[in-house]
Amino acid sequence: MTQRNKPTFTLSLLHPRYWGTLLLIGLMYLLSCLPYSWQVVLGKNIGRLAIKLMKKRRRTIERNLELCFPVMSEEDKQVLIKENIDNTGMALFETGMAWFWSDARVNRHVTIVGLEHMETLAKEGKGALMVAVHSMNLELGARAFGIKMSGMGVYRPNNNPCFDYFQYLGRSRSNRTLIDRKDVKAMLHALRTGERVWYAPDHDYGRRRSTFAPLFAVEQACTTTGTSLLVDNTDCAIVPFTMVRDDKGHYTLTLRKPVEGFPKNDPDAAAVFINKIVEESIMAAPSQYMWLHRRFKTRPEGQTCLYQKS
Numbered sequence: 001m002t003q004r005n006k007p008t009f010t011l012s013l014l015h016p017r018y019w020g021t022l023l024l025i026g027l028m029y030l031l032s033c034l035p036y037s038w039q040v041v042l043g044k045n046i047g048r049l050a051i052k053l054m055k056k057r058r059r060t061i062e063r064n065l066e067l068c069f070p071v072m073s074e075e076d077k078q079v080l081i082k083e084n085i086d087n088t089g090m091a092l093f094e095t096g097m098a099w100f101w102s103d104a105r106v107n108r109h110v111t112i113v114g115l116e117h118m119e120t121l122a123k124e125g126k127g128a129l130m131v132a133v134h135s136m137n138l139e140l141g142a143r144a145f146g147i148k149m150s151g152m153g154v155y156r157p158n159n160n161p162c163f164d165y166f167q168y169l170g171r172s173r174s175n176r177t178l179i180d181r182k183d184v185k186a187m188l189h190a191l192r193t194g195e196r197v198w199y200a201p202d203h204d205y206g207r208r209r210s211t212f213a214p215l216f217a218v219e220q221a222c223t224t225t226g227t228s229l230l231v232d233n234t235d236c237a238i239v240p241f242t243m244v245r246d247d248k249g250h251y252t253l254t255l256r257k258p259v260e261g262f263p264k265n266d267p268d269a270a271a272v273f274i275n276k277i278v279e280e281s282i283m284a285a286p287s288q289y290m291w292l293h294r295r296f297k298t299r300p301e302g303q304t305c306l307y308q309k310s
Contacts, residue, residue: 006177007157007165018162025166032096036109036249039093047089058085061291063307068216083287090245091136091290098139099170103147110144114255117239118149118196121258127191127236128258129227131274132243133202133281134290139171141243141253142198146174151196153178154187184229191234198241201227202278204298212300213271216279222298225267227274232265240277244285254284 014022031039051058061084065077072080097106121128130151132138142153153171155178158164172178179186179197190197204222209229215221231238237258245251259277263269282289296306 006172007161007168009165013162013165018160021160021162021166025163028092028096029100031093032100039097040090040249043090043093044086045089046092047085047087050089051085057292060294060307061085064291064293064295067218067296067306070217080287084289084291087136087288088290088292094137094140095170098143099166099173101143103174106140106144106147109249110140110251110253112144112148112253112255114257115148117255117257121196121237121239122149122194125194127194127234128196128239129191129230129236130196130198130239130241130255131227131277131281132198132200132241133278134200134293135243135281135285135288136290137243137245137251137288138200140251141241142171143174144243144251144253145241145255149196150174150176151198152176152187152190153198154181154200155179156181184226187230188233191230191236197230197236199227199230201274202282202295203293204295206298210298211268211271213268213275215275215295218296218306220300220303221275221296223271223275225271228265228267228270231262231270238262238277240281242281242284245288 031042034042058081061081062077065072065080069077097109118128128151132141135141142151145151153175155167155171157180158167168178175198176195179190187197187199201224205224205226207222209225210222211225212220213223215223227238230236239258240256242254242256243251244254261273263273294307299305
């Protein structure tokens with residue numbers, strides 16, 4: 001989906017079938033207007049309530065941590081699970097902040113480190129693949145960066161056209177546009193013309209365009225080879241991006257110096273290389289990462305599912 005095909009508002013989005021979606025969007029807006037300290041308290045409590053209703057999600061969090069950190073003590077693991085559940089609830093509020101806060105309010109809460117790296121690339125006219133991970137506050141990070149330097153986000157259009165409209169509107173508020181994750185040509189064009197493209201290669205996207213590479217203690221994690229496709233065909237810079245919230249509620253967006261040594265024309269080696277970046281980004285704030293995603297659901301032929309029911 002390119003800019004010319006972005007979702008537009010139509011009266012059909014007011015159909016009763018979308019009233020629940022409209023109510024959710026309205027609630028997100030109202031909640032975003034609350035003092036930040038209130039949002040933190042509400043977010044944590046919503047996360048704790050939601051996880052009680054979605055026990056399978058809690059089990060996924062637990063299983064992912066078991067797989068990635070097998071030597072972690074049970075005490076440390078339970079602390080991490082509790083904090084992750086709290087942050088899962090905060091994600092609803094942080095998304096509302098990203099979509100509805102004013103630029104001034106975003107700037108008050110977010111400090112950007114390393115922006116000079118992006119400014120240098122811009123002066124050189126070099127495209128940048130901004131490698132992110134699915135942290136709970138990724139939406140807010142993209143918004144904060146977009147206020148300073150606009151970019152293009154890679155996303156999956158929502159099946160609900162009403163939610164998709166508001167999602168696109170919110171995510172592109174200070175960024176240039178969004179690109180459908182299936183539109184590889186649009187990504188290549190953007191990078192070749194010096195644009196900045198947000199890209200999160202940390203999830204399990206299935207067997208298509210993927211290989212298996214180590215991720216933490218899991219020796220064979222299904223990893224997209226899309227990074228190789230984009231870098232090999234554009235010679236863009238790779239800039240790791242992390243967003244971390246501290247104990248006082250302030251966010252630090254860190255843009256690392258463009259990485260060197262990416263294995264060109266070798267998707268398997270590149271997947272290993274990228275997963276090391278993913279690990280470093282996750283470990284910047286492990287409790288704020290989306291552990292509820294079944295990251296290791298796709299297995300090599302003949303291997304059993306790692307999420308079998310106990």
